[in-house]
Amino acid sequence: KAGVTQTPRYLIKTRGQQVTLSCSPISGHRSVSWYQQTPGQGLQFLFEYFSETQRNKGNFPGRFSGRQFSNSRSEMNVSTLELGDSALYLCASSFGGAGNTEAFFGQGTRLTVV
């Protein structure tokens, strides 16, 4: 069974640009969660999507948004990039929901904002 796939693996963007990251969950999983990991703040929850609906949201500004498609694939968008958005962005898929059932993580997308 294929694991969680995140694309791209690495990305360099300029301040002010926007970026879209993609996450393909494990087949049959309906929950996709997104996390940001930085050296200073560690891992932080961004949001969770379940069956195309945002079910939970962390404490991030509105520049961070996401969506989920009918095939459960999810995208995360960050607009007006800031230097502080440089981070490893991880997604995790699970059958039931983030935290309530076992989560399977992707390898992450490392975003560098210059």
Place this chain on the structure above:
Amino acid sequence: KNEVEQSPQNLTAQEEEFITINCSYSVGISALHWLQQHPGGGIVSLFMLSSGKKKHGRLIATINIQEKHSSLHITASHPRDSAVYICAVLDWAAGNKLTFGGGTRVLVKP
């Protein structure tokens, strides 16, 4: 004060040593996860606990709900266990969001 505190932050052990990592939390939880992150970023879920104890190979995880404390033990440690171990709690009062500890960096020397 962080809602999830891990100790120690860093740990160095010799191969075969018994390792314990601790996680304390201050919120009401419905589940606690232990995660392993290797260099390069990939995260693997090791355990999900809501009570008691779980064992998988050389790894043992325990949780004490009354004391709001969990431990991850690695028996007969091996250099391939070198990684960052992260505790995460499902905070039901915050709408079932995962809150993470700062991680424990483990280095096992041969």
